[in-house]
Amino acid sequence: MFTINQEQRQYKTYILTDNTTDSQVEVVPERGGIITHWRIQGQEVFYLDSERFTHPDLSVRGGNPILFPLCGNLPDNTYTVNGQPYTIKQHGFARELPWQATTLDANQEKASITIVLNSNDQTKEVYPFDFQLAFTYELQGNTLVVRQEYKNLSSTPMPFSAGFHPYFLCGDKNQLEVEIPSGQYQDNKTKEFHSFNGKFDFDQDEIDFAFGGLTSRSAAVVDNSRKLKLTVDYDDMFTWLVFWTVKGKDFYCLEPWTATRNAFNTGDNLTVLAPGASCTTSISLTANFF
Known part of the structure; x- marks a missing residue:
């Protein structure tokens, strides 16, 4: 049985529940359309910095933030359209x-919510398209x-890249097994490319690695300390995966992107x-506890 409930907290929150499997997600449309929580049998899958979430002027660190109309950053945060x-x-x-x-829909097969974002004067100041x-x-x-x-609701061609920045709650990072279908990555800090053998040095202050040349439509991380396997499946539009984490924080991010950094300038x-x-x-x- 699937249900959808609404609660008025700091923001209106929509709670989708699969009562048969005791799984649940919470969606907060007003706060960037984000999924804040994903629980299976009471166990959190997503990480969320709850204190930061309460401050509207701060970006959310946690849940599943939406990336649009670009992934990553640009040199000097600048790009050009028609000069x-x-x-x-x-x-x-x-x-x-x-x-x-x-749209809210809870039926015999699933619970779902549809959320919409339209262009406005604010978005067109930095991205001159109707969408x-x-x-x-x-x-x-x-x-x-x-x-x-x-x-694209514009009268001109509309370029974009899109993706997600999911934060997954984790235990001992040294017990993570990372399965990414690529033989190399680019270190965003040094811009250098390195071969990938499935191992990371989690003693680094930050890991920010972009994987291209993906050879399959699926990636996974096994967290042996939490006994959780997390699988990310994506279609052909997604051409990069980014793995990001910070030392001392109990999360990692495995981010599907349709294009890598600076695509607005390189194409x-x-x-x-x-x-x-x-x-x-x-x-x-997909989250499987074992």
């Missing part, structure tokens, strides 16, 4: 703006699916929608 320079912050604005919940994003979060058992539709893997066109894509997250 006009624009300044935009790292990861874009979708994770900071209020979204609207439009509509519609994301549907679906909960079924221990799997969470995020279906996305991107629409590499950048999605460009024709006027009036749209595209759809999806990712799914």
Whole structure:
């Protein structure tokens, strides 16, 4: 049995529950359309900095932030459209703006919520396009699916990249087994490329590695200390995975991106929608405790 409940907290929160498997997600559309919690049999899958979440002027560190219209950052935070320079912050604005919940559906197969973000005067100051994003979060058992539709409502072609920045709660990082389908990564700090053998040195202050040349549509992390396997599945639109973590914090991030940093300037893997066109894509997250 699937249910959807609403609670008015600091923000209106939508709680999707699969009562058969005792799994649950909480969605806060007003706070960047974010999923804040994902629980299976009472155990949290996502990390969330709850104190930071209460401050609207701070970006959320936790849950599953939405990246749009770019992933990562740009040199000097600047790009150009038709000779006009624009300044935009790292990861874009979708994770900071209020979204609207439009459709709730709890049936025999799943619980889902659709949220929408439309362009406005604020977004056009940094991204001169009319658009509509519609994301549907679906909960079924221990799997969470995020279906996305991107629409270009402009009269000119609209470039973008998109992705997610999920924070996964973890135990002892030295007991993580990371399965990423790529033989090399780029270290964002040094910009150097290195071969990848499945091992990280978690004694570093920060790990910020981007993996391209993905050879399959699935990646996974096994957290032996929590006895949890987390699998991320994505379709062909997602061309990069970023692994990020900070020493002393009990989270890691495994982030599917459609393009890597600076794609706005290089064009590499950048999605460009024709006027009036749209595209759809999806990712799914599956958590198995063992």
